Amino acid sequence: MFSQIKKLFKKKFVRNVFIVASGAVGAQALSLLLSPIITRLYGPEAFGVLGTFTALTRIIIPIAALTYPVAIVLPKSDKNAKTIIKLSFIITVFMSIVSLITLLFFKEVFITLFNLKDINNLIFLIPLVIFFAGLMQITVQWVIRTNQFFINAKSEFYHSIIANFSKVGMGFFLPLASVLVVIQTFTQGIRALLILYFLRKNKTNNLNNSNNENEKELTIKETARKHYDFPLYRAPEELLSTLSQNLPVLLLSSFFEPAAAGFYTIGRTVLSMPARLIGRAIGDVFYPRIAEAKHKGEDLNKLIKKATLTLAGLGIVPFGLIILFGPFLFSFVFGDEWVRAGEYARWIALFSFSTYLNQPAVKSLPVLSVQRFHLLFTIFRSTARTIALVIGLVIFNSDIVAVALLGVVSFITNIMLVSITLRMSKTRTMK
Numbered sequence: 001m002f003s004q005i006k007k008l009f010k011k012k013f014v015r016n017v018f019i020v021a022s023g024a025v026g027a028q029a030l031s032l033l034l035s036p037i038i039t040r041l042y043g044p045e046a047f048g049v050l051g052t053f054t055a056l057t058r059i060i061i062p063i064a065a066l067t068y069p070v071a072i073v074l075p076k077s078d079k080n081a082k083t084i085i086k087l088s089f090i091i092t093v094f095m096s097i098v099s100l101i102t103l104l105f106f107k108e109v110f111i112t113l114f115n116l117k118d119i120n121n122l123i124f125l126i127p128l129v130i131f132f133a134g135l136m137q138i139t140v141q142w143v144i145r146t147n148q149f150f151i152n153a154k155s156e157f158y159h160s161i162i163a164n165f166s167k168v169g170m171g172f173f174l175p176l177a178s179v180l181v182v183i184q185t186f187t188q189g190i191r192a193l194l195i196l197y198f199l200r201k202n203k204t205n206n207l208n209n210s211n212n213e214n215e216k217e218l219t220i221k222e223t224a225r226k227h228y229d230f231p232l233y234r235a236p237e238e239l240l241s242t243l244s245q246n247l248p249v250l251l252l253s254s255f256f257e258p259a260a261a262g263f264y265t266i267g268r269t270v271l272s273m274p275a276r277l278i279g280r281a282i283g284d285v286f287y288p289r290i291a292e293a294k295h296k297g298e299d300l301n302k303l304i305k306k307a308t309l310t311l312a313g314l315g316i317v318p319f320g321l322i323i324l325f326g327p328f329l330f331s332f333v334f335g336d337e338w339v340r341a342g343e344y345a346r347w348i349a350l351f352s353f354s355t356y357l358n359q360p361a362v363k364s365l366p367v368l369s370v371q372r373f374h375l376l377f378t379i380f381r382s383t384a385r386t387i388a389l390v391i392g393l394v395i396f397n398s399d400i401v402a403v404a405l406l407g408v409v410s411f412i413t414n415i416m417l418v419s420i421t422l423r424m425s426k427t428r429t430m431k
Contacts, residue, residue: 016147016149016285017281017282017285018281019149019150019153020149020152020153020280020281020284020285022153023150023152023153023154023155023156023157026153026156026157026160027156027157027159027160028160030157030160030161030164031160031164032270034164034165034167034168035266035270035333035334036333036334036335037168037171038164038167038168038171039266039334039335039338040334040335041167041168041171041172041175042167042171042175042176042177042180043175043262043337044258044259044262044263044266044337044338044341045177045257045258045259045262046175046176046177046180046262047177047180047261047262047265047266048177048253048257048258048259048260048261048262048263048265049177049180049181049258049261050177050180050181050184050262050265051249051253051261051262051264051265052249052250052253052258052261053122053123053181053184054184054246054249054265055246055247055249055250056110056126056246056250057126057129057130057133058242058245058246059239059242059243059246060095060099060126060130061129061130061133061242062235062238062239062241062242063095063235063236063238063239064091064092064095064096064130064131064133064134064137065088065089065091065092065095065134065137065138066091066095066230066231066235067230067231067234067235067238068084068087068088068091068224068227068230068231069084069085069088069134069137069138069140069141070137070141070230070234070366071084071227071230071366072084072085072088072138072141072142072144072145073141073144073145073287073288073291074227074291074366074367075215076215076295077215077217078145078146079217080215080217080218080223081142081145083217083218083219083220083223084223084227085138085142086220087220087223087224088134088137088138089134089135089138090220091134092130092131092134092135092138093131095130095134096127096128096130096131096134097127099126099127099130100124100127103123103124103126103127107123107124110123111123113254122178122181122182125181125182125185128185128189129185129188131189132185132188132189132192133188135189135192135196136188136191136192136195139192139195139196139199140152140195142199143195143199144284144285144287144288145288147288148198148199148202149284149285151195151198151199151202152195152284154194154198155191155194155195155198156191158191158194159187159190159191159194162187162190163183163184163187166183166187167179167180167183170183229369229371229372230366230371233371233372233374233375234366234371234374234375236375237371237374237375237378240375240378240379240382241378241381241382243382244378244381244382244385244386247385247386247389248264248389248402248403248406249261249264249265251389251393251402252264252393252399252402255393255399256399260399262341263338263340263341263344264341264344264348264403266330266334266338266341267330267341267342267344267345267348268348268352270322270330270345271319271322271345271348271349271352272352278311278314278315278356279311279315279355279356279357279359280359282307282310282311282359282360283359283360283362283363286303286307286359286360286363286364287363287367289303290303290304290360290363290364290367291367294367300364300367300368300425301422301425301426303360304360304361304364304421304422304425305422307359307360308357308358308360308361308418308422311356311357311359311360312357315353315356315357316353319349319352319353319356322345322346322349323346323349323350326342326343326344326345326346326349327339327340327342327343327346328342329342329345330342330345343400344399344400344403346407347400347403347404347406347407347408348403348407349407350407350408350410350411351406351407351409351410351411351414353411354410354411354414354415355410355414357414357415357418358414358415358417358418358421361417361418361421361422362374362417362421364421364425365421368421368424368425370424373420373424377416377417377420380413381410381413381414381417384409384413385406385409385410385413387409388402388405388406388408388409389402389405389406391405392404392405392406
């Protein structure tokens with residue numbers, strides 16, 4: 001068995017997944033270790049306010065650079081990839097300025113609509129969040145392109161140390177929602193800076209230009225036109241997708257008390273751990289691998305299917321435990337006042353598992369050049385999720401029913417996406 005494990009780790013893909021996952025494991029282990037302290041220091045109401053603020057920023061963050069950073073992995077030439085970096089940075093700065101101007105005119109509307117009175121002036125941190133997020137997207141995609149996965153692992157671990165110990169340290173003196181919001185904002189920027197520092201320290205950067213001399217070098221305008229499908233299809237897709245994912249927090253905060261949003265936030269945070277540990281690790285390594293496979297004319301269907309089944313095998317136990325014992329586990333780990341979060345988590349586990357499972361499929365869509373389909377499917381999925389939420393909140397007047405319906409609908413639609421992607425990867429002619 002030892003020889004089989006040794007042979008497995010000689011494979012580049014497995015090695016890279018292990019490197020990415022190791023950083024996530026360390027980061028999430030630290031988060032899990034300190035979560036019982038943090039939740040007791042701040043309480044559900046503070047986490048509800050943080051969840052609402054995070055939901056607002058997450059809706060905007062994916063389009064900070066109109067998703068152009070995702071295209072950094074695709075060019076054969078590193079020179080053209082760096083042109084995408086320049087384009088992405090320009091757009092990030094522009095979007096940050098636009099968000100600031102918008103808030104100057106419509107601040108009160110946002111505060112009233114989403115019950116953000118507790119963090120009144122801190123809403124002006126949103127433009128800074130957008131800038132940091134755009135910078136992080138750019139640096140992360142360059143790390144993925146150049147296979148410097150250890151940088152992602154190190155930066156994520158150090159980011160977790162700074163974020164979690166800041167929450168604990170400040171929580172003893174100022175256990176306020178505003179403290180959580182400020183820490184959340186600046187630790188994102190710190191992670192982007194950590195990545196830049198490690199990139200500069202590692203001088204090789206794994207450049208590949210010698211193998212791609214025949215690719216024409218593009219200007220910024222030509223690059224924007226060539227990858228037009230990212231702002232045209234992927235940006236609105238990610239906007240709708242994140243809106244759909246964060247809508248429960250916003251609606252729970254509006255229909256019920258902030259504590260309801262806090263229960264949902266902590267449940268989603270815990271359930272995202274397996275996705276961060278395994279799903280994202282495989283997804284990040286899988287993206288450049290399938291892009292390379294397309295260039296070489298390999299069987300993409302086989303690659304997607306193998307990665308998806310691997311995720312299914314690894315994820316069924318942790319997600320299954322939450323479905324079966326959610327309320328007990330949450331009350332035991334976080335305290336008695338969080339037992340309701342465990343009820344939420346049972347249903348959140350359904351769509352978290354399916355979201356975790358569809359990572360290879362989602363990562364394949366830009367390579368398959370079917371981002372228009374992805375947008376249309378996301379419109380359908382977001383509509384179905386919204387209807388499920390509204391039925392639970394308005395017709396049944398129940399937060400539990402709303403989260404349950406959301407979980408079931410999300411699970412079904414995510415499995416549909418995996419199935420359709422597998423079919424398209426088999427029948428679509430790759431150029």
